[in-house]
Amino acid sequence: MSLIARWSTSAATGLALTVGTLLLGGCGILFQNHEKRADAMLQPTAGSSASGSLTFIERADGVQVSYNLSGMAPNSEHALQIHERGDCIVSNSSDGGPVFSPAAERSHSSKPEGDLATIRADANGSATGFIVAPDVSLDGVRSVLSRAVLLHRDTSDSYSLSPHGAGPALACGVIRQ
Known part of the structure; x- marks a missing residue:
């Protein structure tokens, strides 16, 4: 050659x-593998100064919810919940509907899936951290997309007889991709 x-x-x-x-x-x-991600910007309800941002990232063990919140009373506890409807227009955010609970009829659990966590504000009235919500997702029947996420004044343990199982809403945002 x-x-x-x-x-x-x-x-x-x-x-x-x-x-x-x-x-x-x-x-x-x-x-x-592109990660599924959504965000919510919490705006204060009437008479409140609480606000912040949440990021939802789907992981193998559930949805990681990272939060950065401020404007709460110093050293106070609050409930972070996802509600059925994505409506934050009403001044007290009562139109968010009941706490998101897609498996309520299949489960005997007393804690709905949308009752994410108790958040503790520091001495400055701020809270930063993350939780993992194993019973929700960013698609399918357990999807939290287009639902309202509310920051309530007190924990869900304090208000077992209230319609949402927590105190009045301080801030509300809709979860969007």
Whole structure:
């Protein structure tokens, strides 16, 4: 085989390997696992100064809910809940409906899935952290998308007879992608 023929074969092989590598690398971008994510901006209800942001990221063990909240009473406890309807227009956010509970009829649990956590404000009235909600998702029947997330004045343990199982709403936001 002549020198030119060997060089052409070698160049063609190198070009094919380069193109193949680029194509497969591009496929990796198409097929990589994109995380499901949503956010909610909490705005204060009438007479409240509480506000903040929440980020929802779906993980294998549930939805990680990261929160950064402020404007609460110093050293106080609050309930963080997801409600059925995504409505924060009413001044007291009572139109959020009942606490989100897609498995209520299948489960004998006293705690609905939308009752996320008790949040404790620090000495400055702020709270930052995260929780994992294993019983909700960002798609399907357990999806929290387009639902309201409310920060209530007191914990759900304090208000077992109230319609939402917690004190009055201090802030409300709708969960959106």
